[in-house]
Amino acid sequence: MVEEALTAERILEAAEEVLRRFGPAKATVVDVARALGVSHGSVYRHFPSKTALRDAVAERWLTRVSKPLAEVAAEKGPAPERLRRWLGLLFELKRKKARDEPELFATYTNLVADARDVVRVHVETLAMQVARILTDGVEQGEFTLDDPVTSAWAVFHATARFHNPIHASEWSDPGIDAAFEGVWSLLRGGLGAREAPAKARAKPSKK
Amino acid sequence: MVEEALTAERILEAAEEVLRRFGPAKATVVDVARALGVSHGSVYRHFPSKTALRDAVAERWLTRVSKPLAEVAAEKGPAPERLRRWLGLLFELKRKKARDEPELFATYTNLVADARDVVRVHVETLAMQVARILTDGVEQGEFTLDDPVTSAWAVFHATARFHNPIHASEWSDPGIDAAFEGVWSLLRGGLGAREAPAKARAKPSKK
DNA sequence: AGACTGACAGATGTTGACTTTTGTCATCGC
DNA sequence: GCGATGACAAAAGTCAACATCTGTCAGTCT
DSSP, X not given: OOOOOOOHHHHHHHHHHHHHHHHHHHOOHHHHHHHHTSOHHHHHHHOSSHHHHHHHHHXXXXXXXXXXXXXXXXXXXXXXXXXXXXHHHHHHHHHHHHHHOHHHHHXXXXXXXXXXXXXXXXXXXXXXXXXXXXXXXXXXXXXXXXXXXXXXXXXXXXXXXXXXXXXXXXXXXXXXXXXXXXXXXXXXXXXXXXXXXXXXXXXXXXX | OOOOOOOHHHHHHHHHHHHHHXXXXXXXXXXXXXXXXXXXXXXHHHOSSHHHHHHHHHHHHHHHHHHHXXXXXXXXXXXXXXXXXXXXXXXXXXXXXXXXXXXXHHHHHHHHHTTOHHHHHHHHHHHHHHHHHHHHHHHTTSOOOSOHHHHHHHHHHHTGXXXXXXXXXXXXXXXXXXXXXXXXXHHHHXXXXXXXXXXXXXXXXXX
16 A cells, blocks of 8 residues: 655645644644554654744745735835735734634744744845835835835834734724824825825936 | 830832732732731731732832922923933933842832732823923923823823833843934824924913 | 731642653664 | 654653632721
8 A cells, every 4th residue: 555655745734734623732743643654753753843843834834824915015006005915914814813713822832932033034024024015115205215215114013913923812802993094194294105196107317 | 015006108108118028929918917026917907908008008109200200390491401301310320229129129020910000090190290391381382282182192102112121121121222313213203392482481372 | 996917718830750752863764 | 764653751741639829708906
């Protein structure tokens, strides 16, 4: 009988399923191995530690968050509206994960608390997406900014309440959407947002 | 021999000292009573529960935070500079507390996690101080705002990273002051900050 | 009579013996 | 030889017996 080869990919799928079922507190490497019908020693042939396995699961999962955001960031339209949609989508995605996949979300929250590398990379990816939108906006004359990267981080910090899982318990507060509106409107002003001048549409003027 | 009467005030002092020594996890009502040389039953004559006692200690402590801030909020000078100083002082005070009084700070962090009333009042007090500065700024023609109270809350949410104790572990990061600068500069723009027009100094124009 | 006590019940926390889990590695089978 | 195994040591987690703590109240002292 042909057994399917044990690959990192298959382990990740099984691990995600096990995490989804038992949560980060109860899921063990033995559970993952059992789901695959192998010994737990075999899992250690593909991942150096349980932590590495958990990080890898989280990384896949975080990529599924940042991919739709990357699409928005790469759009061509007006930057202020795009940034608004991007931030709204980020908040919406995180909230949805927290609601619909509480066990995987708990795994992510643990990673954030540990300040693990996966999270740093994820956050940097997102900040660079914001920076891209801001740069577009500056080129299109819609934003007034000295340094889009610094501003991108500032936007990220200022909206922490709406995407950092440490604040997840506040996401069901009744006033949270109004709070988001308030912060957004402050940020839009802080970025010097205005209608793109018609001339800038055709060809951005120098500097 | 004349024993000093057992008052709520004396209990609070002893409780604060006990909390400072043992932290919120280890301090007991019996410890507080022992420090005062009375039975723990007597403490319950003045506070209905351990929680109420802890809240009362935290309230005293939080007042010591918000009082110097209230002084800054009540100053007369230019509002943008005043807001900047107010936010900087808030951040500085919280960081100092976290560094110098870790046990009392842990008590406060627990209260925040429990979403207790004392904290809600503290946060509302602070937001109203911000609102006051913003209102002054609008009257002096230094800010452009539809609704200073909404903006005050937005400022508060956007700066959560720099005063919410849930983020205390990030306050020793090397980049934290730069992050604060970045967020501040975004906020200042978002408030429509500008030099106060000379005419406004004498008498604010209507609306 | 009112402030305080101390014994008490139920809730909460601690301890330590025991179980499970993580991670390693010599060995196996294809 | 390569991937997998399973026996093993060390680390971490469980759980029940035990200890402490919270909150109450009948009763003492002044």
